[in-house]
Amino acid sequence: MGRALLVFRLAARDLRRRPVEAALLLVVILAATATLTIGLVLREAAADPYQDTREATAGPDVVASISPPLSGGQPADRGELQDMADASGVIAHSGPYPVTGAKLAANDRTVDVEAEGRDAAAVQVDQPKILDGSWVRDGGVVVEAALADALGVGAGDQVSLAGQSFRVVGIAATAATEPYPEASNYTPPRTVGAGQVPPPAEDLGLVWLTEPDARSLAGQPESLSYVMNLKLRDPAAAPAFVAEHSPSEDAPPGAAASDPVATEMVWLTTWQQIRDNASLLVRNEQRVLVAAGWLLGLLAVASVAVLVGGRMADQTRRVGLLKAVGGTPGLVAAVLLAEYVVVAMVAAAAGLAVGWLATPRLTDPSAGLIGSTGTPSLSLATVGIVTAVAVGVAVLATFVPAIRAARTSTVLALADAARPPRRTAWLIAISARLPASLLSALRVAGRRPRRMILSIVSVAITVSGIVAALSLNAQLDTARFGSSQLDEVRTERLGQVLLVITFMLLALAAVNAIVTTWATVLDARYSSALARALGLTPQQVSSGLAAAQVLPALAGAILGIPAGLGLVAAVDPDTTTYPPLWQLLAVLPGTVLVVAALTTIPARIGARRSVAGILQTEHA
Amino acid sequence: MSDVVDASVVRASGLRKEYGKGEGMVRAVDGVDLEVTAGETVAVMGPSGCGKSTLLHLLGGLDRPSDGEVWLAGRRIDRIGEKALARMRRTAVGFVFQAFHLMDELTAVENVELSALLAGSSPQAARRRAIDLLDRVGLADRAGFLPSALSGGQRQRVAIARALSNEPAVVLADEPTGNLDSAATLEVLRLFESLHEAGQTLLIVTHDSRIAATTDRLISMRDGAFVDETRLTGGTSGSLGALAGLEG
Secondary structure (H helix, E strand, C coil): CHHHHHHHHHHHHHHHHCHHHHHHHHHHHHHHHHHHHHHHHHHHHHHHHHHHHHHHCCCCCEEEEECCCCCCCCCCCHHHHHHHHCCCCEEEEEEEEEEEEEEEEECCEEEEEEEEEECCCCCCCCCCEEEEECCCCCCEEEEEHHHHHHHCCCCCCEEEECCEEEEEEEEEECCCCCCCCECCCCCCCCCCCCCCCCCCCCCEEEEEEEHHHHHHHHCCHHHCEEEEEEEECCHHHHHHHHHHHCCCCCCCECCECCCCCCCCCEEEEEHHHHHHHHCHHHHHHHHHHHHHHHHHHHHHHHHHHHHHHHHHHHCHHHHHHHHHCCCCHHHHHHHHHHHHHHHHHHHHHHHHHHHHHHHHHHHCCCCCCCCCCCCCCCCHHHHHHHHHHHHHHHHHHHHHHHHHHHHCCHHHHHCCCCCCCCCCHHHHHHHCCCCHHHHHHHHHHHHCHHHHHHHHHHHHHHHHHHHHHHHHHHHHHHHHHCCCHHHHHHHHHHHHHHHHHHHHHHHHHHHHHHHHHHHHHHHCHHHHHHHHHCCCCHHHHHHHHHHHHHHHHHHHHHHHHHHHHHHHHHHCCCCCCCCCHHHHHHHHHHHHHHHHHHHHHHHHHHHCCCHHHHHHHCCC | CCCCCCCCCEEEEEEEEEECCHHHCEEEEEEEEEEECCCCEEEEECCCCCCHHHHHHHHCCCCCCCEEEEEECCEECCCCCHHHHHHHHHHHEEEECCCCCCCCCCCHHHHHHHHHHHCCCCHHHHHHHHHHHHHHCCCHHHCCCCHHHCCHHHHHHHHHHHHCCCCCCEEEEECCCCCCCHHHHHHHHHHHHHHHHCCCEEEEEECCHHHHCCCCEEEEEECCEEEEEEECCCHHHCCHHHHHCCCC
C-alpha cells in the first residue's frame, strides 16, 4: 500500500511539475480516443434505432413482394404470396397489400414513392407507428417519417399523388422498409437477377393509403404489385427461410422465375437486410471513423513516444536519486509508467465523453427510425476498447524508455549524463558531401534514429489519412454529380466527418512535428552550440534543425501516399475512388512546406541559445 | 575609426561583461585591456570564477560584451552581426575546451574534419587536412577511433587538431589540461610547444601555474579584472617538461 502511494505521489508530483507536457499528452490521446469512440458508438447507433422501430411497429421478419411480369398485360399473382403465408415457420402475416408507384409532389419538390394500400384497422405484423396525426382513411395519405421530414410536410398538409390531391392525415415510421430516400422498391422495373434481393432504391419514398385509394391510383390492376409481411417463429432464422424459398438461378423452368422480365416471382427480404440497408449511411461514417480512430491512435503513439522520450531525458537524475535512496528498478519503472497511464485514463474518460456527446450530430437526421435522434448508448465493450487503446498507447510509448531508465547505472544517472547519440557511419559519410546546413541536418537526424523513425511514421500516418480523405472527397465529388436526396445526405454527412477527421489528423500531426522538433532542439543543443563555436551561423543551425525534421517528413510523405491508397482500398473495397494525380503529387511539397513552417520557430529558438552557456554547462 | 586596421591578432579595450541587473548584477569581466601579437603565447591565470572563461568567450566571439571593444585578426567583432561573427569563428579562431567537446558519435578524424566541412572545404580536402593534423598531434593511428575509445589526453589532442583545422589566426584554449592527469597534461603541453614554435598564436586560460609558466606572457586575473602581468623569458621554447615539473 505504502509503495503504491509512493508511486502515485511521485507520478502526480512530476505531472504537476510539467503541466504543459501533461496537457499535450492528454490532448493527443484524447483526440484518438474521441474519434475511436465516435466510430464505435456509431456502430451501435446504426443498429439501435431500427431495433426500436421494429419493436414499436411489430416489424416483419420477412417482407415478401410480387410484381406483375414485365412483359405486361397480366396482373401479379397474389396466390404466390398467399402460399408464403402458409409456409412452415410462419406464425403470422399481414397483407398482401397492393402497391403502386407514383409521383408525390409537395412544397415544389417531386419524389418517386411506393403507395401502399392498407386496411384502416390495425394489424398484427407491420403496423406503422404513428408519429403525428392518424392512420389511413379514404382521401388521406400517411407519409413515411423521413420522407415527410425531407419534404417538410406534416399532418394536415395537402400533397399531390400521381396528379391527385390528398390530405396528409398522418406521419408514420415502419421497420418493413428502409426510410426515405432508400425505401424498398416493390414495383417494376427490376434490374436484379433471380434469387437476389433488390437493392434499396435511391430517392424513393413510401406512403400509405387505403386499399381502394391505392387501386384507384394504379388505374389498371395489371400495374399493381403486392407486398406481404411475415412473422416467423424464429426471427433469427429469417435468412434461412429466405434461402429456402427463393428460386435459384438453375431452378427448372416453371418452378420459379429465372427470367424476371417474362415471368413474375416472389421477392423476399429479411429484417436483417432492411436493418443493414437502413443503417448504411451511418455505417459508412462509422467505417471511416473507426479507421480514422486507429490512425489517430497510431499517431498518438508516435506523439506520446516523442513526448515521453523528451521527458525521460529530463528525468535521468530523478531516476538516479530514486535508485540511490533504495528504489528498485521495478519501482522506478512503475513510477515512470504510472504517470502516463494516469494521463491515458483521464484522456480515455474525456475521449469517451466527447465522442459520446458528438455522435448524435452524426446520426441526425434519421427521422424515419424511432429513437435515432437521441444520444446513443455507450456500451461496456466501447468503454473497454477505448480505455485499452488509450492505456495501450501510453504503455507502448513508455515501456522501452521506462525500462531503459530503470536499468541505468545509478552513478551515471546521478551524474545526469546524456544518453550517448547513435553513430550512423554511412549517414556521416554522405553528409560530408553536403552544404553545412544539410550536413548538420543529416547528422542531427542520425543521432536519434528511433526519433527519426517516429517522425517518418508520424508523417506517413498523417499523409495516409490525408490521402484517404482526398479519396473520399473524390468519391463525394462523384456522388455530387447525382442529384438524389441520398447523394445529398451522404455527401453532407461524410463531408462533415471528413472535415472533423482531417482537422484532428492535422492538429495531432502539428503537435507531433512541434514536439519532435523541440525534443530534437533540446537533444541537439550541445552539438548545435559546438557547431556554432566552429563557425556555423544561427541561421545555418536553425535551418539544419528544421531540415532534420523535413527530411524524415519527406520520407514519411512518400511512404504515406501508397499507404493511404491502400487504406482506402481496404476500408471501402467496393467503391474505391482515387484522388486526381495532381492532388497526390501536391501532398509531397505541401507536407514539406507545412513541416518546415511548423519547425521553424522551435528551431530558431534552439539556435539562438547562448553558445558559451551551453558549452560551459554541458558535456556531450 | 575603421573597424579593420588593427595589426595585432587579438585586442580588447575596456572590455566589460555584466550579468543581471541592480543589486544582483555580477560583473564577470570588468574593464579588461589586452593585446596579443602574432606568434605570441599568453596565459591568463586566476581562481575559479574570476572571469577567465567569460573573457575567452568574448575574445572568440562566442559571447557579446556589455561594453568595450574586441578586435580579432584585425577586425572589430563586438559590433558585427551574427553571420559575420560566425564567419570569424570559422576562419580566425580555433577553440580548445576543458571538456574537449568532441562529438561522441564521430570518430577522431571525423571530429577534426568537421570544422573544415562546416567552412565549405571539399570532403577530400577536409579529410586530407584532418589526417595531417592527427599525424601532427601523434594520433594518426587513432583516426578511426570514437572519443569513448580514447584517453583524456588523446581526446584533448584531437580537440587541438580540430582547432587547427582551418588554420586560425589564434587558438583560444580554456583550461585545456583541467580534466587531464600529469602524463596527459605533458602531452598537451608538448603539443602547445610545437604550435608555438610553428608560430601559432595561443591564448590559454588556466588556473594551473605549470602551464602558465610555459608561456611568453602571464596575466593574472581576479574578480573580472587583470591584476598583474609578467613577461616570462623561458616560455614554451624553454625546456618545457622540466620547467613545468612534469617530467621525471
